[in-house]
Amino acid sequence: xxxxxxxxxxxxxxxxxKVALGERMSALDALFRIQAEHESALAFRCACRVxxxxxxxxxxxxxxxxxxxxxxxxxxxxxxxxxxxxxxPVIQDLVVxxxxxxxxxxxxxxxxxxxxxxxxxxxxxxxVISRKRDCITCGICYAACGVKxxxxxxxxxxxxxxxxLRIHDPRDAAHRDRLKILNDEWSGVWRCHTQFNCTAxxxxxxxxxxxxxxxxxxxxxx
Amino acid sequence: xxxVIRKYGGPFSGMVAQLVQRITGLLLLVYLFLHVRTVYALRxxxxxxxxxxxxxxxxxxxxxxxxxxxxxxxHALNGLRITLIDLGAKHASQRRLFVWSLGAxxxxxxxxxxxxFFSSVLRR
Numbered sequence: 090x091x092x093x094x095x096x097x098x099x100x101x102x103x104x105x106x107k108v109a110l111g112e113r114m115s116a117l118d119a120l121f122r123i124q125a126e127h128e129s130a131l132a133f134r135c136a137c138r139v140x141x142x143x144x145x146x147x148x149x150x151x152x153x154x155x156x157x158x159x160x161x162x163x164x165x166x167x168x169x170x171x172x173x174x175x176x177x178p179v180i181q182d183l184v185v186x187x188x189x190x191x192x193x194x195x196x197x198x199x200x201x202x203x204x205x206x207x208x209x210x211x212x213x214x215x216x217v218i219s220r221k222r223d224c225i226t227c228g229i230c231y232a233a234c235g236v237k238x239x240x241x242x243x244x245x246x247x248x249x250x251x252x253x254l255r256i257h258d259p260r261d262a263a264h265r266d267r268l269k270i271l272n273d274e275w276s277g278v279w280r281c282h283t284q285f286n287c288t289a290x291x292x293x294x295x296x297x298x299x300x301x302x303x304x305x306x307x308x309x310x311x
Numbered sequence: 312x313x314x315v316i317r318k319y320g321g322p323f324s325g326m327v328a329q330l331v332q333r334i335t336g337l338l339l340l341v342y343l344f345l346h347v348r349t350v351y352a353l354r355x356x357x358x359x360x361x362x363x364x365x366x367x368x369x370x371x372x373x374x375x376x377x378x379x380x381x382x383x384x385x386h387a388l389n390g391l392r393i394t395l396i397d398l399g400a401k402h403a404s405q406r407r408l409f410v411w412s413l414g415a416x417x418x419x420x421x422x423x424x425x426x427x428f429f430s431s432v433l434r435r
Contacts, residue, residue, distance in 0.1 A: 152322055235326045283396055285325030285405055298325075298405075302397060 093161060095119055097131070098172035099182045104128070110161050116149050116171065117156035120183075132182035140292060143227025147183050148172040153232040155292045174232035190228045193244045197252040197270055202263035210260055218257055221250055221300060223293040230287035230297055242276040246287035246297035249278060253300045256307075268311075271304055278304045328389055328409045335386040342379055373431040377424045384420050388412035 090109040097104050097120075106123045117135055124131045135145040138157045145156040150170055161169055177185035230246040237243050244252075252271055256264040271277045278301050287297040349367070352359045366372065392408045400408070 233323075235329070282329050283325065283393055284323075284329050286323055289322035289325070298396075302399065305397065306399065 091162070092167070093119065094168045095123060096168065096170045097123070097183070098170070099131070100179065112160075112162045114161055115157055116147075116154075116159040116161055116169065117145050119161055119169070120156060120171070132180075132184045134184050141225065143225035143229070143292070146174055146227040146229050146232070148174055148232065153229040153290050155227065155229070158292060174228060176232050176234065176237050177228065185228075187226075187228055189241075190226070190231050190245065190247070193231075193248045194226070194251065196276075197244060197248050197255075197267055198263055199248075199251050199255070201255065201258065201261055203260045204262040212259060215257075218254065221254055221295050223295060224250055225293060227292060229290050229292060233286040233290040235284050235286055236280055236282055240275070240280055243280045244271070244276055244278075246281075246301065249281075249304065250295060250297055250300045253304055256304075268308065272308055278308070281305075324406050324409055328392070331385060332389045332393070335382045335389070338379075338382045339386060342382075370432050373427070376431070377427050380423050380427065381416075381420050384416045384423075385413075388416045 090111055092107060092109050095106045095108055097106065106127050108119055108122045108126070110119055110122070117138065120131065120133050124133075133145070133147070133156070135157060136142040137144070140155050140158040143155065146153060147156055148154075148171065149156065149159050150164055150166065153174055156171075171183065173179045173183050173185045177187065177189060180186050224247055226247060228247070231237055234243070234245060237245050249271065252267045255261050256267055272279075274280075281298070281301045283298055283302070285298050288295070288299070291297060349360075349363045352363045389409070389412055392405075392412050395408065396405055
């Protein structure tokens with residue numbers, strides 16, 4: 090066990106807690122320990138604890154990550170700063186509202202809009218695209234996006250990735266509508282400045298910047 | 312400080328590259344304005360133009376000229392990196408491309424800045 094100083098940006102201001110953690114313990118374990126030993130009112134979200142649901146996304150040492158998949162010992166620092174995700178309104182302590190994220194998500198019409206019997210067709214697997222299906226809508230890419238921080242209208246990487254998957258689905262019949270939304274000068278793919286923040290932080294290792302680049306090239310070609 | 316270096320030298324290095332591109336772009340815009348203003352002085356006669364050229368011949372402006380070389384190199388090489396990425400270059404290598412552009416930029420800068428420094432700043 091090693092002693093760590095956990096600095097949490099809570100709704101009332103930053104609070105510092107000292108906790109002893111084992112080598113394999115995660116940031117989420119640290120939060121549970123703080124809740125049990127120091128501050129029972131500390132608010133944070135979690136569900137699966139194995140990196141599948143994306144609920145425990147938060148900023149850890151300045152980088153948005155999943156708390157359950159972040160080993161404190163791997164951070165290589167005895168001081169760990171935990172804060173709510175950037176670019177989201179805070180509800181309480183580390184709990185944020187994902188409403189702005191899903192507002193953009195809805196804009197790209199995320200559901201499959203097939204035409205008749207084609208909707209039941211079996212799509213052959215595509216190795217490039219199948220990796221992009223792993224998105225767990227955790228909002229980490231949205232929080233890391235530098236463009237999103239300054240342009241509230243920007244769709245954000247996850248919504249664009251979802252639109253990309255629908256556009257490349259042969260069963261989908263609404264790709265023209267989606268391309269029109271993605272082509273918007275202010276909120277579409279052209280707003281992306283290729284910063285790679287989203288790709289760097291995605292817990293599912295989805296190359297979101299590459300998705301946006303592909304869409305830009307698709308639009309130029311058409 | 313260690314955390315800041317780890318963050319902006321690691322996952323957020325692409326954002327640093329974009330920031331560098333923006334800052335150098337703005338500096339080039341300032342230079343362009345000065346350049347156009349100087350050329351415009353031709354309209355006011357040869358004396359006005361000579362005065363402007365004399366100002367730019369001072370050691371301070373010669374140092375700024377060397378800095379301009381650095382700004383142009385950074386902007387050009389980083390722009391080339393972004394163009395390659397936009398054209399579909401392997402995205403996984405974007406950080407390596409940034410480091411390479413900085414390294415190559417430093418070499419080109421030194422190759423141009425050293426002779427410039429000796430010939431225009433030290434000679435005065």
